[in-house]
Amino acid sequence: MCEIPCFDMSSNQEQNFLNYGIYTITDDVEFNFPGTEIKFKKLSENAFLYQKNDLTEKIVEKNVPSASGSIQIEICPIRPLNYPAKRTDYVYLDFTTPVFLPSGSSVVLNALCQIEVGIFVIHDSTKDSLDWFDCNLSDSRFALYGPPDSGVLCKYSKSPIVSSDIDSDPYENASIQITIKNELSDGRSVRRIVFPATAFSLYYKDNKAKFDNASAILKKKLALELIDVSPEKIQTDWQKSTTYEVTSTVKHSQMGVD
C-alpha cells in the first residue's frame, strides 16, 4: 500500500493531468497542464525521453535512463522560486484587498500563494529533481520589498483571500493560512506579507496544495513598528511535497508596518 497517491501509466496515454502523486511510466505518456505539455517517450528498454513544451516555446528535452524498462516519477507542487530564474528565497504576498485590524484584534485568513510544479525521478528510494514548470508564467514575477539599495528581492504573488484551504487553483497556487495579530496601540491595514518560502513546507492532496501556516504579529520593537512573520508547522493528512531546495530554519522574518 502506497502512502503517496500512485498511478500506473502502462499504455500510450494522453490526458489532462489530474492529481499530484507518484506515476510509474512504462510507455509513451503525455500530461497536459494549463499552458504546459509534458511527454515521456520510451526510446528503448533502458531509456525514456522527457519533453516539456510551454508558452515560452522553448522545448526542454532530457534523456532519463531506466534499468527496469520503467521509471517512477513524482509530480508535486514546489515553492514558487525558480521561474524566470532562481534569485531569492523570499515571497511577497500582495493581498488583493488589504486587511484592516483594530488595535488588539487578530484575524485568521486563507490567502493564495503561487506555486510551481516539480517533476522528480524516483530511484533507490531517493528523489531527484528532473524539471519544474510554472502554469502561470505571465504572473510569475519579482518584486522588491524595501528601498533599492537595501531591500529584499522577492517572488511576487498577487494573493486573493479565500474562504478555506481547499480553494486553491490546481497547479497554479496553494493556500496559506495566516494569523494576523495587531499588538500596536492603533488600528492598521496590512496589504502585504513577506516571508522566506524555504521555511515553509508544501503539502498536496489530489490537485490541491497548501503551505504551512504563517503567523504575522504587528508589534513595536523599540521605536520601530514591524510585522514579525514566522512559520507554524501543520499537522495534516495531506502529503508533504518533495523539495530540492535547502530548507531554511528561519524562525522569524521582520518587515515594516505600512
Place this chain on the structure above:
Amino acid sequence: MIEFFDSLAQIEITETLNLLGLLIGGIIMTIGVIVARTVRIFFKKYYAPKLSKDSANNLGKLIYFGIIIIAFLIFVSTTGVDFSGMLVAGGIFGVVIGFATQSVVSNLISGIFLMIEKPVRQGDSVEIPAENISGTLIDISTFSVRVRQFDGTIIRIPNEKFFTSNIRSLTSSPVRRSQGVVGIAYKEDIDGAILVLQKAIAQLMPFVLVEPAPEFRINELGDSSVNIEILVWHPREDWGEVQPKLLKIAKNALDEAGIEIPFPQRVIWQGKD
C-alpha cells in the same frame, strides 16, 4: 655521519654562521614552506568555503606568509646571527629602495587599504568611469586589481589607481534600473501608448519587477515626436535580459498597436510674394 656534520660545522661562512647552521636553516625553511602549503590547502578545503571570497583569499595569504615568516624567525634564532650591523645598512638601503620603489610601495599600501575598506568584493561587477573599464572583479592582490571585462579580456589595474578612482559598483544593491526612450507621433494618444508599453513589458519581460512598477515619463516634446522614457527595475544579475531587449519590445508593441514612431520631420513653408 657525525664526522661529516662536524666537518660542515667547521666551515664558517660568517663569524656566527657555519655551513651546518645554514643547512639546518634550509631544512627549517623547507619544513616551514611545506607546513604553510599544507595548512593553506586544509584552510581552502574546509574553512574558505564558509567565508566570503575575498576574506578567504586574504586570510589564506596571511596564514601562508605568517607561517613562512615564523619559520624564518626560527631559522634566524638558531643561527645566532647578529643583525644589528645590518640594521644600519638596511636603514640606508631602505631609504634608497623607498625612493626607487615609491609606486610599488604605494600600490602595496593601497592594496592593504582596499582589503580593509572593501569598497567592492570579489565577483562584483564594477565600472571605473574615468578609465572606461567595466567588468567583474576577479581579485585584489598585493599590487594590483584584476578585472574581467565584459568582452572576456582581463585588465590589470594598479592598486593605487583603483583606490583613488571613482568606482561604480553594479552589484552592491539587489536590483538595478534600466531605461530607454521611445518617441510616438504627436497625433497618438499618450495614455494609450503607455498602456500598450505596460502590457508588452508585463507579458514579455519576466525579469522586470512588479514593484517598483515600471515608470513612463514624458521625457520631451521633441521636434518630431513625443518622447516617452521607460524606467524598469530588475534583479541586478539580469541586466542582460532587460536593457538590450527593452527598446525592441517597445517598438514591436507600438508597431503591433499601430502607433506611429515618427521619423524626424521638417515642415517647409515656401514664402510667396
